[in-house]
Amino acid sequence: MEEALYGPAGFYRRPEGPAGHFRTSVHASTLFAGAVAALLCRVDAALGEPAELTFVDMAAGRGELISAVLRALPAGVAARARACAVEKAERPADLDHRIEWRAEPPSGVTGLLFANEWLDNVPLDVVEADAHGTARLVLVEGDGTETLAPGPLDEVAARWLETWWPPPAEPGLRAEVGLPRDEAWAAAVRTLERGLAVAVDYAHTRGSRPSFGTLTGFREGRGTTPVPDGSCDITAHVALDACAATPGARLLTQRAALHALGVTGDRPPLSLASQDPAAYVRALARSGEAAELTARGGLGDFAWLVEPVGIETDGPGAGLGGLLVDVADHEEQ
Structure with missing residues (x-):
């Protein structure tokens, strides 16, 4: 999986980039980048407006999100912002000169580390119950x-499964050992000195693990067999509850997170149609995009793992309360 995705001839080295094969929230609407920019501003306020505010975009693709976030930031925040795109592919030729292009995240960061659909592509092992269970x-x-390996699972994998995903005991049932994702996320969070780390992904929790696993492939917008030859994306949903590394970590849906950040999908008032028809059409289009980003059964069901590092997340002046407190209220809407 590692070689097929990130090797010299790997899927993520292909010139067309991920957007040539699948559509994420980043590609669905600029409202998503606007929400991330709003979150970065909240982090900035919670940090006391530091002289340098760093935004780290993990698995940056071709820089679509980080470029849009820079455009959406208020001028005062943008002037202090350091933008770091973390990606194994080569830097796009037309990328904004303000964006650093790195293979690994910088350390000692004060700001926001944001990983949109990164962990589902961190390679993992799959296990299956044999004829004897x-x-x-x-x-x-x-x-x-x-084929199935002849010997038993190693102790580390077995221990992770016992804790997070009960090992399959009926022939043909599967589980996915998410330990590499836990370790990758913990390492990313450790690069923050102060700030917020957010992972957004397809996810499941211990009470709802899929019996046959989730490993699959994508090519040109369609699901396909996950053949590890570099021709397709290979992805598996993330056990985000296992990734949560700090006591203050929270799991919420994208719907709740975006609602808290002002992306609601509310339709514009009909009176605007007669007062300013062009503005009404624009507002209606934004409403449709917001609805897609927050839809039940779709992008709105993505999970957000939110982890604060060295900052207050609630209380007067914390700046993040609307995202991390009252989440249940947003979820009910």
Whole structure:
């Protein structure tokens, strides 16, 4: 999986970039980048408006999100902002000169680290119950042919499964060992000195793990067999509850998070149609985009893992209360 995604001929090295194969919230609407910019402003306020405010975009693709966030920031915040895109592919030729392009996140950061659909592409192992109900590692060839390993799982994988995903015990049932995602996320959070780390992804929690796993492939907008030959994306949903590394971490839906950041999908008043028809059409289009970003059964069901580091997240002046307190109220809407 590592070689197929990130090796010299890997999927994420392809010239067309991820947007040539699938659509994320970033591509669905600029409202998403606007919400991330609003979150960065809240982090800025909670940090006391530091001289340098860093925005780290993990798995930046071709820089679509980080570029749009820079455009959406108020001038005063943008003047203090350091923008770091973290991506293994080469830097796009036309990228804004203000954006640093890095293979690894910077350390000692004060600001916001944002990872949109990164962890689902962090390679992991898959296990399946054999004919006797014993969990075995699934081995895969470059052409996608799968076999089960002859020996038992190693102790580390077995221990993770016992804690987070009960090992499959019926023949054919599967589980995905999310430990590499836990470790990758913990390492990313450690780069923050003060600020907020946010991971947004397809996710499930311990009470709702899928019996047959979630590993799949995507190519040109369609689901496909996850053949590890570099021709397709290979992705699996994330056990985000296992990734949560600090006591203050919160899990919420994208719907709740975006509502808290002002993306609601409310339709404009009909009176605007007669007063300013062009403005009404623009507002109606924004409403439709917001509805897509927050839709139940769609992008709105994505999970947000929010982890504060060294900052207050509630109380007067904290700046983040609207996102991290009253989440239940937003979720009910």
